Amino acid sequence: MTAHAEYELYYWPTIQGRGELIRLALEAAGASYVDVARLPESKGGGAKAIMPFLGGKKKGAATPFAPPFLRTGGIVIAQTAAILSYIGPRLGLAPEDEPGRAHVLQHALTAADLIVEAHDAHHPIAGSLYYEDQKSEALRRAKIFVAERVPKFLSYFEGLLETSEGEWLHGDRMTYADLCFFQVLCGLEYAFPRAITSLSSSIPLSLALQERVGAQKRIAAYLASDRRIPFNEHGIFRKYPELDSEVPAG
Amino acid sequence: MTAHAEYELYYWPTIQGRGELIRLALEAAGASYVDVARLPESKGGGAKAIMPFLGGKKKGAATPFAPPFLRTGGIVIAQTAAILSYIGPRLGLAPEDEPGRAHVLQHALTAADLIVEAHDAHHPIAGSLYYEDQKSEALRRAKIFVAERVPKFLSYFEGLLETSEGEWLHGDRMTYADLCFFQVLCGLEYAFPRAITSLSSSIPLSLALQERVGAQKRIAAYLASDRRIPFNEHGIFRKYPELDSEVPAG
Numbered sequence: 001m002t003a004h005a006e007y008e009l010y011y012w013p014t015i016q017g018r019g020e021l022i023r024l025a026l027e028a029a030g031a032s033y034v035d036v037a038r039l040p041e042s043k044g045g046g047a048k049a050i051m052p053f054l055g056g057k058k059k060g061a062a063t064p065f066a067p068p069f070l071r072t073g074g075i076v077i078a079q080t081a082a083i084l085s086y087i088g089p090r091l092g093l094a095p096e097d098e099p100g101r102a103h104v105l106q107h108a109l110t111a112a113d114l115i116v117e118a119h120d121a122h123h124p125i126a127g128s129l130y131y132e133d134q135k136s137e138a139l140r141r142a143k144i145f146v147a148e149r150v151p152k153f154l155s156y157f158e159g160l161l162e163t164s165e166g167e168w169l170h171g172d173r174m175t176y177a178d179l180c181f182f183q184v185l186c187g188l189e190y191a192f193p194r195a196i197t198s199l200s201s202s203i204p205l206s207l208a209l210q211e212r213v214g215a216q217k218r219i220a221a222y223l224a225s226d227r228r229i230p231f232n233e234h235g236i237f238r239k240y241p242e243l244d245s246e247v248p249a250g
Numbered sequence: 251m252t253a254h255a256e257y258e259l260y261y262w263p264t265i266q267g268r269g270e271l272i273r274l275a276l277e278a279a280g281a282s283y284v285d286v287a288r289l290p291e292s293k294g295g296g297a298k299a300i301m302p303f304l305g306g307k308k309k310g311a312a313t314p315f316a317p318p319f320l321r322t323g324g325i326v327i328a329q330t331a332a333i334l335s336y337i338g339p340r341l342g343l344a345p346e347d348e349p350g351r352a353h354v355l356q357h358a359l360t361a362a363d364l365i366v367e368a369h370d371a372h373h374p375i376a377g378s379l380y381y382e383d384q385k386s387e388a389l390r391r392a393k394i395f396v397a398e399r400v401p402k403f404l405s406y407f408e409g410l411l412e413t414s415e416g417e418w419l420h421g422d423r424m425t426y427a428d429l430c431f432f433q434v435l436c437g438l439e440y441a442f443p444r445a446i447t448s449l450s451s452s453i454p455l456s457l458a459l460q461e462r463v464g465a466q467k468r469i470a471a472y473l474a475s476d477r478r479i480p481f482n483e484h485g486i487f488r489k490y491p492e493l494d495s496e497v498p499a500g
Binding site: 059107110160 | 306310312327335356360406
């Protein structure tokens with residue numbers, strides 16, 4: 001049962017998706033949480049656990065538009081960045097000072113922008129259509145995504161690490177922004193291996209951060225567990241080799 | 251000169267864009283601010299005022315990825331939602347309690363998601379290509395955007411207003427989330443007038459909120475001033491009649 005966990009996460013049970021950014025934060029902090037929709041249906045799990053929240057008409061409930069959403073302390077919060085901004089300080093994954101918190105949110109939002117673009121590379125027309133029904137448009141969008149957007153975003157993050165006062169995106173402590181960037185790098189490596197390999201020599205600090213996050217004791221245990229859903233072709237990052245290519249020099 | 255304003259906003263000087271969400275918050279609160287790039291170049295303005303920040307290599311500076319960004323109290327914050335989350339409480343445009351602040355950020359992020367989709371309706375392949383070079387894809391995407399996404403988002407926001415404990419998205423005080431939703435409604439009315447007209451009878455609370463925001467004394471004065479840049483075909487919301495249509499019933 002879910003009654004004794006401090007956090008209840010609601011997200012699609014078969015993909016990493018945006019929910020993975022919340023899972024990583026909860027896991028990194030060793031938080032007491034339940035990934036509700038991954039429970040058996042007999043214990044209140046499954047995708048159907050999500051549905052009642054989306055059409056909710058409870059007064060003052062701030063009904064979610066879509067998963068992920070998180071229930072904690074009697075409230076429900078939706079939107080990945082809003083959830084992270086709320087739980088980050090509680091989990092020790094955000095700085096104490098308000099300007100620092102704003103910067104960590106800023107970095108998480110930039111990573112989220114890249115996630116949207118990675119998704120739309122295979123779904124440029126509509127999320128409600130199959131990939132196969134928008135493949136010609138995807139080929140066109142992905143080519144520009146790989147040639148222009150991936151290097152622009154990754155060199156930007158590399159620059160943040162070059163100018164950080166520590167080894168993390170914000171100073172000398174890991175924050176939820178680092179977890180978001182870690183997830184983006186893992187996803188891009190899965191979906192666009194040729195692109196990332198061709199860029200790897202230019203993003204040494206980013207790859208070192210990715211390795212450092214993956215080696216954190218709790219994160220390493222999580223990644224090795226069956227709680228980490230493998231990447232697959234239903235999520236944001238999809239291995240469609242026809243969309244992947246080396247990044248042109250320059 | 252800009253030295254005496256509490257807030258310096260940096261955003262492209264010829265479009266509303268995402269910067270408008272910051273402008274509206276500063277205007278609604280009567281804040282002391284300068285819209286730096288709208289100053290004459292002789293006074294440090296113009297788009298070139300933005301550039302030095304983007305390639306910045308200052309230690310610990312959290313260099314912006316893109317405008318808008320805001321300079322205040324010696325720090326620079328980028329990403330629209332991070333800026334609003336930071337200045338909202340300072341401007342009296344966010345609740346006092348943390349759950350309330352999370353919900354207001356949640357609503358602003360949902361409005362921001364709709365803004366991304368409104369932009370990509372005319373630029374489904376790449377921001378770096380002209381509309382004319384992705385028009386066939388835009389026709390396809392916009393048709394689904396109007397038929398599925400606009401009604402889904404707007405009925406969602408209408409539901410939030412139905413269940414709010416006050417007349418605003420979050421309770422009985424206007425927040426920056428209301429300003430974001432106001433801007434989305436104004437933009438959709440400009441870019442998709444047939445779609446919005448066909449939906450109008452189903453979103454009375456949303457249209458009443460839009461009118462209420464527009465009638466706020468400071469907002470009304472702003473909208474009537476030359477500080478409000480008119481909508482145009484360089485921004486997020488563009489009047490391309492071929493992309494607009496009535497929302498199919500059902």
